[in-house]
Amino acid sequence: MTDLVLERPSAADRFIATEAEYGARNYKPLDVVLTRGQGAYVWDVDGRRYLDGLAAYSAVNQGHCHPKILEAMVAQAGRLTLTSRAFRNDQLAPFYEELCTLTGSHLALPMNSGAEAVESALKVSRKWGYDVKGVAADQAEIIVCADNFHGRTLAIVGFSTDPGTYGGFGPFAPGFRIVPYGDAAALEAAITPNTVAFLVEPIQGEAGVVIPPDGYLQKARALCTRHNVILILDEIQTGLGRTGKLLAEEHDGIEADLTLVGKALGGGFYPISAVLSNKAVLGVLKPGEHGSTFGGNPLACAVARASLKVLVEEGMIDNAAEVGARLMGNLQAAVGDRVKQVRGRGLMIAVELHPDAGGARAVCEALRERGLLCKETHDHTIRIAPPLVITGTEADWIADQFDQVL
């Protein structure tokens, strides 16, 4: 008898090989092939269950396949899905009303992806600068922060400070200035009479959950008000409950002039984003000056309405605050002395390893073996951002897995 065993590729291996053969290689995912999700859990094609510690970069705050969002989506999909904005539909008005009421906004502009919301905010800020502030034609300047992440379109990557993000994609649009994040004095120094807007993340997510110094956002708010500059908060990742408040700006008691939401606005089902604003800023747009074929479509609006509803009605925002605090406390107690830092707010948490600790990717691979899916950001930081529906017991289990792996 021979011991020769012909290794048959697993279902996962075949999917991975086919992806590699036909797909652009712009991602380096963990080699787990998922086929099903429910709440905080996902299952791979070989039947293994995992707790989702990333929640699709906070696009699945409401948990996978939430039954009420599913119901709204299926019902709307059988009724009317797309009209374009050439005609009206009966989901857009209630979506506007509910979103603006919930967030205290005066006007909303619906788009699809987060990057489109950012681009829209940049466009409208320039328009406001020329029409309202009186900046001379083509002179508008927008200030952004080092280590920002606002998406992947050309204008946006043009003001990234990460060579991996902008390298090889120039030339880029002019009109942007970059200042250090968390430094109000640098912001003030960069403001000129041509400055129309300051674009900033309340917490820098992709940079590794970087929380600015206390008082920074309040100072930025005051500077923008004093110099007649639009404060744009990119809450695409921090918004909609992630940090334990509906919007992260609430932690600082401020209000932006433009607030960008996306990701969890679609409950993980459908891409929808929005620019929220006071009347003065979005009000400068006239018919024909901006648009999107799919923006504000009835399917997106129905999904977003249900996504906001369950977020609020099912107490997910408070849960993020409570369970997030418990998870942070447990992580600090369990691994605090073995890592450089555990930091976060609500369920937006990062564990930063010591630079010589062997890398975050290896830790993510080991966590995956234990049934927890997390993703590294940069080489030494692991983000923990599960759906906002996890329980205290599940949070304890997450901290335990980090304890075991580290």
Ligand SMILES: *Cc1c(COP(=O)(O)O)cnc(C)c1O
């Ligand atoms: C994800 C993200 C974006 C871009 O959103 P896409 O839907 O991927 O275009 C923009 N800003 C922040 C802060 C994000 O986290």
